[in-house]
Amino acid sequence: MKYRSDIDEKMTLCLSCHTLQFEQNSNCYVCDNEIHQRKPNSLKISFIFLISAFLFLIPANILIMMSSVEAGTLTSKTIFGGILFFFKAEDYFVGTLIFLASIVIPFFKIISLSFLLYVAKYKKQRYSHVGIKLYRIIDFIGKWSMLDIFVVAIMVGIVQFNNLALMIAGPASFAFATAVVLTILAVEHFDPRLLWSNDEQ
Amino acid sequence: MLNKACAECGVIVEIKNLNTKYTYKCPRCNYTIVSSGERFSYILSMSATALLFFISACFLPLMTFEIGGSSISVTVIDAITKMGYEGYWIISILSLYVGVVLPLVVISLIILILVPRSFNYSTDSERAYLKVYTMLRPWAMAEVYMLAIVVSAIKLKAVAIFTLHSGVLFFILFLVAFYASIIWFNPEDIWQKYEIQK
Ligand SMILES: [Zn+2]
Numbered sequence: 001m002k003y004r005s006d007i008d009e010k011m012t013l014c015l016s017c018h019t020l021q022f023e024q025n026s027n028c029y030v031c032d033n034e035i036h037q038r039k040p041n042s043l044k045i046s047f048i049f050l051i052s053a054f055l056f057l058i059p060a061n062i063l064i065m066m067s068s069v070e071a072g073t074l075t076s077k078t079i080f081g082g083i084l085f086f087f088k089a090e091d092y093f094v095g096t097l098i099f100l101a102s103i104v105i106p107f108f109k110i111i112s113l114s115f116l117l118y119v120a121k122y123k124k125q126r127y128s129h130v131g132i133k134l135y136r137i138i139d140f141i142g143k144w145s146m147l148d149i150f151v152v153a154i155m156v157g158i159v160q161f162n163n164l165a166l167m168i169a170g171p172a173s174f175a176f177a178t179a180v181v182l183t184i185l186a187v188e189h190f191d192p193r194l195l196w197s198n199d200e201q
Numbered sequence: 202m203l204n205k206a207c208a209e210c211g212v213i214v215e216i217k218n219l220n221t222k223y224t225y226k227c228p229r230c231n232y233t234i235v236s237s238g239e240r241f242s243y244i245l246s247m248s249a250t251a252l253l254f255f256i257s258a259c260f261l262p263l264m265t266f267e268i269g270g271s272s273i274s275v276t277v278i279d280a281i282t283k284m285g286y287e288g289y290w291i292i293s294i295l296s297l298y299v300g301v302v303l304p305l306v307v308i309s310l311i312i313l314i315l316v317p318r319s320f321n322y323s324t325d326s327e328r329a330y331l332k333v334y335t336m337l338r339p340w341a342m343a344e345v346y347m348l349a350i351v352v353s354a355i356k357l358k359a360v361a362i363f364t365l366h367s368g369v370l371f372f373i374l375f376l377v378a379f380y381a382s383i384i385w386f387n388p389e390d391i392w393q394k395y396e397i398q399k
Pocket residue numbers: 014015016017018019028029030031032033
């Protein structure tokens with residue numbers, strides 16, 4: 001079966017209200033949003049966000065995420081150190097959760113999106129179906145990386161300001177939050193329609 | 202007959218006799234092309250409930266800590282006003298913004314759109330609200346914030362003795378009602394009315 005695409009029919013889909021229309025208009029006739037057949041400069045913008053996200057992930061994993069006083073001494077932990085701490089305390093549930101959110105998801109997203117950019121850029125259409133599945137996974141799991149950032153913000157907010165204990169957010173929290181926001185922006189700017197050829201059989 | 206295009210692969214799909222009860226999927230990539238949301242009255246009552254839960258959560262204590270015989274109660278207002286410090290206010294503001302403020306804005310937008318709609322008239326600002334809604338929705342991370350509260354509670358157990366209060370329960374109920382509202386609400390149901398007009 002041969003599929004007809006919007007490009008074959010010289011039509012444009014509005015991504016804001018999902019109305020299909022003829023491409024001579026520059027704005028959607030229903031919602032007045034700017035319309036393009038494909039997101040403009042999708043691959044370039046997505047690639048820039050991806051590289052920046054990767055650069056921020058390096059300090060995020062080396063620097064201190066949170067410092068706190070435990071048994072009278074000040075201890076500082078990196079993201080990975082915090083995860084190890086949970087496993088040592090036999091708190092496997094929280095340890096696994098933070099490991100998934102802070103380590104697995106960000107790196108999985110960066111590797112997957114690099115693969116998607118490769119498939120779209122070099123028109124490797126035999127990977128279209130795998131690509132679209134990966135795209136949906138990384139689009140869905142992206143925001144869960146914010147878990148540890150939220151936890152740090154809540155803990156520091158509650159604990160520090162009621163003088164319960166000393167707890168300070170470290171510079172890694174800023175680097176990590178920036179990296180997560182950048183990966184979400186990279187996925188948002190990627191146009192999944194570029195994974196497919198326009199005249200696939 | 203209705204012509205639709207898949208937003209994730211560009212395939213054109215012709216739908217003969219659209220039935221709003223059905224979900225239409227893309228034959229090539231399986232993307233959901235047409236799927237109508239819930240009835241406006243259901244979404245509206247769910248969003249109003251969410252808002253009420255949030256207001257209740259603001260006035261009730263979230264938790265009480267006990268240290269050395271004295272106890273301190275924390276409310277949402279405390280959490281909001283006392284968060285920023287020493288330059289790391291960016292983290293606090295970012296978390297609060299995507300975890301709490303945006304879900305609240307998104308819920309308010311649904312209410313602002315659907316109240317006039319349930320009286321069957323459309324306002325000029327409706328289109329602007331719909332566009333802002335579509336833009337902000339992906340950034341509202343209420344469900345992640347909910348899990349963060351659970352993880353924080355587990356972590357706090359190691360630091361201090363504390364008791365959870367009704368405020369936490371209402372905050373979790375707010376997040377659940379928020380999530381239900383955004384799943385039920387489909388902006389395309391409203392855009393479609395404009396399309397028919399033109
Ligand atoms: Zn439109």
